[in-house]
Amino acid sequence: MPPMLDVSDEVRAEIGDEEAARLLAGDSAPGTYDCTSCRTPGDTSTERTSTVLFVGEETAVLAFAHATCIPSQVVPVSEEQLQGAVESISGSQAPGAAGAAPRQAVLGITCGLILIKDQVCPALVIEPTGPIARPGENSPGGPGGFGDDFLPILMEQGFVPVGDLSAPPAPLPGWSVLLAMGQLHAILQPGTAGAWWQAHQPLAVSEGWRAAVNKSNEVYVYAAPHGTIGQQPREDLLREALERACGRGVLVAATMPLSGT
Numbered sequence: 001m002p003p004m005l006d007v008s009d010e011v012r013a014e015i016g017d018e019e020a021a022r023l024l025a026g027d028s029a030p031g032t033y034d035c036t037s038c039r040t041p042g043d044t045s046t047e048r049t050s051t052v053l054f055v056g057e058e059t060a061v062l063a064f065a066h067a068t069c070i071p072s073q074v075v076p077v078s079e080e081q082l083q084g085a086v087e088s089i090s091g092s093q094a095p096g097a098a099g100a101a102p103r104q105a106v107l108g109i110t111c112g113l114i115l116i117k118d119q120v121c122p123a124l125v126i127e128p129t130g131p132i133a134r135p136g137e138n139s140p141g142g143p144g145g146f147g148d149d150f151l152p153i154l155m156e157q158g159f160v161p162v163g164d165l166s167a168p169p170a171p172l173p174g175w176s177v178l179l180a181m182g183q184l185h186a187i188l189q190p191g192t193a194g195a196w197w198q199a200h201q202p203l204a205v206s207e208g209w210r211a212a213v214n215k216s217n218e219v220y221v222y223a224a225p226h227g228t229i230g231q232q233p234r235e236d237l238l239r240e241a242l243e244r245a246c247g248r249g250v251l252v253a254a255t256m257p258l259s260g261t
């Protein structure tokens with residue numbers, strides 16, 4: 001039984017017909033893998049699998065994902081991020097490693113436009129779907145754990161509390177927002193930890209958001225603890241919610257450049 005692999009034309013163009021044929025014949029395809037999108041196990045012998053090629057300046061890494069998560073595609077990344085992707089794809093990061101992001105939590109993410117200094121700026125607002133515990137600690141609300149460590153963890157990683165929403169957040173070196181083919185794929189962090197946040201399915205962004213980000217090449221990333229912002233149906237309401245969070249001192253932010261556009 002050949003593996004159930006999808007190799008898109010753009011991936012084929014990068015890896016060549018010969019390698020594509022070897023993959024499709026099962027010679028170089030994995031049996032099981034960790035999905036590069038949702039990070040749960042997949043099996044090429046029982047479910048349709050997308051080949052995903054991460055392309056850096058010098059090297060490229062072929063990874064696999066459930067076809068239901070993302071289609072077969074080429075994702076351009078920087079060499080440094082590629083190393084991070086390799087690390088996280090091969091699962092070499094020990095669970096609960098120091099400095100680990102709250103990757104096991106579900107982070108809700110909202111695209112919005114925010115007016116700063118008369119400029120329409122692309123923003124992402126991140127809010128977990130529940131309180132966040134540090135890796136290896138008791139879950140919040142569980143025995144002995146009632147806190148929400150989301151903001152302290154982010155501040156340790158360099159996010160800065162927002163005191164004034166009318167000023168752009170400070171840049172956070174090494175972090176970037178991965179947008180490919182007009183869709184939001186991931187927020188990448190420096191070093192070997194790979195994606196800090198990864199879309200289960202790439203998120204479509206609005207025409208206006210894409211136009212703003214193409215102009216600025218950077219994104220303002222805001223984050224607030226669970227229960228602070230909520231789903232806001234309109235951008236003016238999102239702004240009001242951000243202002244409220246800012247006023248309560250529970251909003252942190254960072255400016256991140258785009259990677260891989």
Ligand SMILES: [Zn+2]
Nearest residue numbers: 035038066069
């Ligand atoms: Zn998946």
